[in-house]
Amino acid sequence: MNNRVRELRTLLGWSQAELGEKLDVSRQTVNAIETGKYDPSLPLAFKIAALFETSIETIFTPGEQE
Numbered sequence: 001m002n003n004r005v006r007e008l009r010t011l012l013g014w015s016q017a018e019l020g021e022k023l024d025v026s027r028q029t030v031n032a033i034e035t036g037k038y039d040p041s042l043p044l045a046f047k048i049a050a051l052f053e054t055s056i057e058t059i060f061t062p063g064e065q066e
Contacts (some may be wrong), residue, residue, distance in 0.1 A: 002061045006034040008052045023047055 009019050009030075016030040023030070023044065031039035031047075040048065049056045 001036065001039050002063050003033065004037070004059050005030070005048065006061065008054075009034075014053075019051075022051055 005019075009016070014022075015027075016034070017027040020027045020030045025044070033040055044050065045060060047058050049059055052059065
C-alpha cells in the first residue's frame, strides 16, 4: 500500500516521534508505516486520517510501495 504519511507529517513540521505520540504508537511504527513495511490496522488508519483532517483514501492508496 502506498501512503502520504511522511509527506503530511513533514508539512506540519512533526517528527516521527511526535506523530507517534499523537497516535499512541511508537516512532518505529510510524517509520514502518511511512516506508511501507507495515500497513496500519483500520482503526489506526482512521485515527491517522482524523489527525490529518482528511479521508483515508487521500492518505492510503492500493498498490506496491514506490
